[in-house]
Amino acid sequence: MRWQIPLLIVLIGGVFMAVQYFVPLEFSERIYEYCVDWVIIVGVFAMGLGLWSLFRVSVGKIQTKAQGWGYNFITLGGLFGMILLGLFSGIEEGKQFMNLFWYIYTPIQSSMFALLAFYVASAAYRAFRARTLVSTILLLTAVVIMLRLIPLGPVSGLNQTVASWILTVPNMAAKRAIAMGIGLGGIATALKVVLGIERSYMGKE
Amino acid sequence: MSGDIIGIWIGAILTLGIFSFLYKDNPFYKFSEALFVGISAGYWFVVTFWQYFVPKFWDNLSLSFHELVANGRIDYHWIYLVGGFFGVLMLLRLVPKIGWLSRWSLAFIVGTTAGLQFTRYLESNGIRQVVGTIKPLVVGGNLGTSIGNIIIVVGTFTGLIYFFFSKEHKGAFGGAARVGVWFLMINFGAMFGYTVMSRMSLLIGRMDYLFSDWLKLIK
Numbered sequence: 092m093r094w095q096i097p098l099l100i101v102l103i104g105g106v107f108m109a110v111q112y113f114v115p116l117e118f119s120e121r122i123y124e125y126c127v128d129w130v131i132i133v134g135v136f137a138m139g140l141g142l143w144s145l146f147r148v149s150v151g152k153i154q155t156k157a158q159g160w161g162y163n164f165i166t167l168g169g170l171f172g173m174i175l176l177g178l179f180s181g182i183e184e185g186k187q188f189m190n191l192f193w194y195i196y197t198p199i200q201s202s203m204f205a206l207l208a209f210y211v212a213s214a215a216y217r218a219f220r221a222r223t224l225v226s227t228i229l230l231l232t233a234v235v236i237m238l239r240l241i242p243l244g245p246v247s248g249l250n251q252t253v254a255s256w257i258l259t260v261p262n263m264a265a266k267r268a269i270a271m272g273i274g275l276g277g278i279a280t281a282l283k284v285v286l287g288i289e290r291s292y293m294g295k296e
Numbered sequence: 297m298s299g300d301i302i303g304i305w306i307g308a309i310l311t312l313g314i315f316s317f318l319y320k321d322n323p324f325y326k327f328s329e330a331l332f333v334g335i336s337a338g339y340w341f342v343v344t345f346w347q348y349f350v351p352k353f354w355d356n357l358s359l360s361f362h363e364l365v366a367n368g369r370i371d372y373h374w375i376y377l378v379g380g381f382f383g384v385l386m387l388l389r390l391v392p393k394i395g396w397l398s399r400w401s402l403a404f405i406v407g408t409t410a411g412l413q414f415t416r417y418l419e420s421n422g423i424r425q426v427v428g429t430i431k432p433l434v435v436g437g438n439l440g441t442s443i444g445n446i447i448i449v450v451g452t453f454t455g456l457i458y459f460f461f462s463k464e465h466k467g468a469f470g471g472a473a474r475v476g477v478w479f480l481m482i483n484f485g486a487m488f489g490y491t492v493m494s495r496m497s498l499l500i501g502r503m504d505y506l507f508s509d510w511l512k513l514i515k
Contacts, residue, residue, distance in 0.1 A: 097399040101407030108411025126408050128352050129379030133401050135349040136383030138341055143390065145337055162330035169334025177342025188342065194303035195310060196339055198505070199332040202314035205502045208495035209318060215492065225481045232485025237492055258486060260444045264451025265483035267425045268476065271452075272459040274421025281414040284406060292406050293399050 098287045105285030145170065169195075232257060308510040311502055353380060425452075451479040 108126065111119040149163035176188040183189070219230045239254040283289035313328035353376055360373035382401035389398035429452045431445040457469065458476030465473040508514040 093396045093399070097403035100400055100403040101410070104404055104407030105411035105414070108408045109414045110411075112415040125375055125378075128376065129382060130405055130408055131348050132353045132376070132379030133382045133386055133405055135344050135353075136386045136401075138344055140386060140389060142337060142341055145333075159326060162326050165327060165330040166334035169331045170338045171334075173335055173338025174342060177338065178345070182342060182346055188339075190299065190303060191335060192339055194307045195331065196335050198307035198311045198502075199314055199328055200336070201498050202311045202502055203332070205495060205499040206314055206317060208492070208499040211492050211495055215488070225477055228478055228481040229485040229488070232482045233489040233492070236486050236489030239489075240493065256444075257482060260447050261451055261479055261482045262486045264448045265455050265479040267429055267448070267452040268455025268459065268479070269483065270421045270425050271456060274417040274425070277413055277417035277421065281410040281417070284410040285414070292402060 094293070097293055098290070102285060102287065105281070109285070142170070142174075232262075304509050308506055311506060315502075352376065450475070455479050 104126070108123070111123045146167070149167050151157075152160045152163045173188065173191060176186070176191065180186050180188060215233075218226070219233070220226070235250060235254050235257060238250055243250055280289065284292070310328045310331070313324045316322055317325040356373040356376040357380075360371050360376075363369050363371045363373075382404050385397050386401040387398075389395045429449060431448060433442065433446050433449065435441040435445065454472045454476035456476070458465075458473040458480065460473075463469060504514070
């Protein structure tokens with residue numbers, strides 16, 4: 092029961108989803124749509140589980156007075172504030188829920204990503220010392236691509252041409268090789284999962 | 297002070313809070329970070345609830361219920377209870393004695409996703425890439441396209457050789473793998489360039505917010 096039924100569900104679900112692609116009948120398409128909807132519904136329940144986990148971790152830190160425990164009040168306040176506002180007053184534009192999104196969520200998120208600009212710059216300084224052929228290739232490509240959108244006077248046209256050629260020819264070749272590698276790996280993993288060879292997702296007893 | 301102005305002030309203060317990490321980890325940054333964790337978790341839960349759970353689960357079951365009450369008919373929307381059933385099983389993870397039942401819903405998600413990805417990978421990452429790589433190596437009257445096509449074929453082939461680890465990278469095979477690395481470096485360089493530019497663009501956006509929307513120093 093504990094191990095066989097999940098393996099059976101994986102086998103049936105996996106084989107059906109793979110086979111339905113080759114059977115474009117209304118019946119199979121309808122079941123496919125149901126399956127996709129069910130996955131989404133389960134995902135929402137799983138999200139609830141995630142929120143419960145966040146709540147427990149935060150409360151646990153407060154109870155044990157772990158280092159920086161006071162910040163967990165802020166996390167819980169933000170969490171419950173958003174949930175209460177979103178569930179009871181709606182999520183339409185102009186509601187308090189969306190105001191919190193625009194004035195708190197968006198600025199912090201964009202600032203966090205923008206912060207990476209500084210760290211990328213310092214990483215680039217260390218990585219871009221052209222000591223070997225491969226690092227020189229990396230450096231030159233990155234420089235050409237970075238300067239692509241910047242006006243460079245008379246060399247702008249040439250830089251645009253070179254950047255466009257790099258993107259559509261050698262870069263495309265490498266992207267294809269990577270995509271094929273990912274594809275083969277994905278297919279192998281999917282087969283292992285469906286056939287029950289890969290079972291790590293079930294955890295341990 | 298209107299609501300917008302208060303909002304802009306809050307956004308600006310939180311932006312400075314995040315940027316204060318450039319100096320060092322500090323309470324101002326930690327406050328912004330903790331707030332972000334709570335707000336984002338709540339935001340995505342609520343959005344998922346209204347945009348997916350309500351239309352896909354609640355509305356469908358309400359339709360079925362009304363149909364049953366009004367006409368005494370059992371319609372096909374009840375089938376959405378299956379999703380709810382697996383969802384409830386997922387929550388049983390919180391009950392240690394029967395927590396193993398949550399594996400059923402996990403198995404459902406993993407199985408259907410694996411089956412779906414199998415054909416997707418086969419088509420988009422396999423067949424389409426191979427078809428895109430099979431190009432004429434000599435295009436009459438167009439030297440540039442011919443050279444470009446040869447480079448694409450060589451680059452894809454040698455790149456794949458680099459990812460083949462079942463044979464030691466020595467001799468001609470190792471040489472081909474080395475050429476593959478050069479192509480991969482071009483790809484990584486391009487990706488790095490794009491990443492830097494996108495981060496710079498976000499940074500400019502934040503500076504614009506601070507100096508234009510908040511401080512009104514830039515008109």
